[in-house]
Amino acid sequence: MHRWTIRCTRWLALCGWLAATASAFAAYPDKPVRLVVPFPPGGATDLLAREVSHALSVRLGQSVVIENRPGAGGNIAAVAVARAPADGYTLLFGTFGSLAVNKSLYDKPGYDPLKDFAPVASVAYLPNVLVVHPSVPARNVAELLALARREPGKLTYGSFGNGSSSHLAGELFTHMAGVRIDHVPYKGSAPAMTDLIGGRLTMMFDSISTALPYVRDGRVRALAVTTAKPSEQLPGVPTLAAAGVPGYELTAWFGVVAPANTPAAIVDRLNAEIVASLAQPELAARLASQGTVPFPSTPAQFGTYMRTQYQKWDGLIKSANIHLDQ
Structure with missing residues (x-):
């Protein structure tokens, strides 16, 4: 009887924790979200991030605040987000540099894009x-x-x-x-x-x-x-x-990632709202006027794309012997 009581107590506690957790996810977001941009205001990454943050703010019902953290080719911003709480309130507006290239370019970038982030959605390319x-x-x-x-x-x-x-x-x-x-x-x-x-x-x-x-x-x-x-x-x-340079090709792409271990329910919510935002004719028209092409995906698709891009550029960087000091 005593063991049964203990088991029941533990079960009720677990149920209570799950209910509270589900309630917290359902309420997400209940405060402003930070979208960290790895370059200063005024550039292409910043302009695109602001378009996305505005649309996302409307859909989430909370402010999505841009925080510009330039430096080290995007590494400073990426490290800051990788070390942030995995609660969905700090996101990185990553580039193909920070999410697929820097791991090969730098000896010690301070983070691993394939391990330290939860892919949310690819956004666009240009x-x-x-x-x-x-x-x-x-x-x-x-x-x-x-x-x-x-x-x-x-x-x-x-x-x-x-x-x-x-x-x-x-x-x-x-x-x-x-x-x-x-x-x-x-x-x-x-x-x-x-x-x-x-x-x-x-x-x-x-x-x-x-x-x-x-x-x-x-x-x-x-x-x-x-x-x-x-x-x-x-x-x-x-x-x-x-x-004059046969075989040359490079496409700059952008996407949103969260710290690793961010709950799947939050990642899925963010993905759904980003994809819906990119489907809006007004936003698509503004992106097109800038030469930017919407590039939506599921979290799984974006994760696969990041890995494929890393493998492509890692091979090129090594064969060309391109190297940067931190």
């Missing part, structure tokens, strides 16, 4: 575009490569951080083309573009969403896009593969 200052005497990629070969080490390219898509795009470009162009990292797209417009850089691989206004008003010249297909936003601008 091509980068190679732009040069108008004073550069190169009207196409072939002329730019010829210039780089005539003056090795004289040309420079800016990026929005070590390990970012713009940096990896430049490393892949110089490696595949066999030229030397010096890398100048910045803490975001906006400061790099400012120096390019000011003539302090030769060129830059930037996202179409942030480079497009400067291309249109003539402050920079677009030579090629990094994706396998041309972009509708830049008619007449070829791909790098077609313009």
Whole structure:
């Protein structure tokens, strides 16, 4: 009888805990959610994250607050989220750099994207575009490569951080083309573009969403896009593969992850609201105007995609001997 009483007591306690836990999940979120962005305000990642946070705020009925934490190619933000409580209130708006590349680029990034995060949803992708200052005497990629070969080490390219898509795009470009162009990292797209417009850089691989206004008003010249297909936003601008670097392809993608061990019920709720947000015609239209393509997925699909991308870029980084110090 005594043992039966103990078992009943334990069972009731467990039932009470499960009921309380289920109630907490059902009430999620009951306070603002932080969406940590690994780059400064004004760049493509920040702009896209703000679009998503606004739509998500409406659907969740709680504020989704952007917190910009730039530095180390996204590692600072990623480490902060990986170490945050796994309660759904701190999320990372990750890039393909922070979620698939940095593990191979850095000796000690401080986190493992495949172990330290719970994938929530992929969000979107967009091509980068190679732009040069108008004073550069190169009207196409072939002329730019010829210039780089005539003056090795004289040309420079800016990026929005070590390990970012713009940096990896430049490393892949110089490696595949066999030229030397010096890398100048910045803490975001906006400061790099400012120096390019000011003539302090030769060129830059930037996202179409942030480079497009400067291309249109003539402050920079677009030579090629990094994706396998041309972009509708830049008619007449070829791909790098077609313009002189056969086989070149790089797509910048974005997604939301939570700390590992975040309850599945919370992950599923966030996924459902992100996917529903991306399906809204107004948001899809705004993303399209920036050259961004919605890229929704389930948590499982995003996890598989992250792993596949890691394997792809890990192989390339090792074969090209690309390495960054922390």
